[in-house]
Amino acid sequence: MPRTGFRGSVTSPKVDLIVDMGNPFLNLTVDGFLKIGTVAVAKTATEEAYHIVKTGSISQHKLENSLKKMCKEGAYWGTIAGVYVGMEYGMERIRGTRDWKNAMLGGTLTGALVSAASNNKGDKIVMDAITGGAVATAALIVNSLT
Template sequence: MPPTGFVGSSSTPKIDVVIDTGYPFLNLTVDGFLKIGSLKKMCKEGAYWGAVAGAYVGMEYGVERIRGTRDWKNAMIGGALTGALVSAASNNNRDKVVIDAITGGAVATAAEFINYLT
């Protein structure tokens, strides 16, 4: 078994840790895992994208119930509404809300079409 080692150095707010397992691939994997980011940032990003996904699913389902049909148009409308909602909650620029609504509708529609192809 190759020798393993642990080297650490610290400066004021940052801690740099190097782990040598003797296997370059495993070294890169462990290093990448340690450098992903802080748990706080991961939780914040996860909560944000979870809220966006929840809003989209709710919007798409609501549109499906209102229209009484299940097709790609529900994804388009749900994506547009979600894009507008997230944009409006993030900033107050009206033009940006419209652009984000169009983007949300386009991305949701493309995802729906790709889902039908597979």
């Protein structure tokens, strides 16, 4: 009896933009900013489109607010990603090795810097540093599983 079937694979889209700033540290930082900032813009655009569809109304004012929100989120997420990538690269250069500890230290420093820049104090900065280190380390471990 003849059989038919389908076999294939699904791959994630790959978008690669190379910006040469003349320095590996700057190249990685700008790359992180652009990639993660783009993700934040897409996330916000999707949320805003959902709200417009849900309410069933659209206006120039809503579109302007949506665009402002997209830019703000993209800049915020991109900045955090850029700082993290720069910190991780800096740890790699300082320590002279490439391992999970760079992600942990980079995430910890990024969490502390972002928290301090947000006018947080004392324990909140420490908790954000711990969270940053944990998230960065977990992301590296999950990424290495694939």
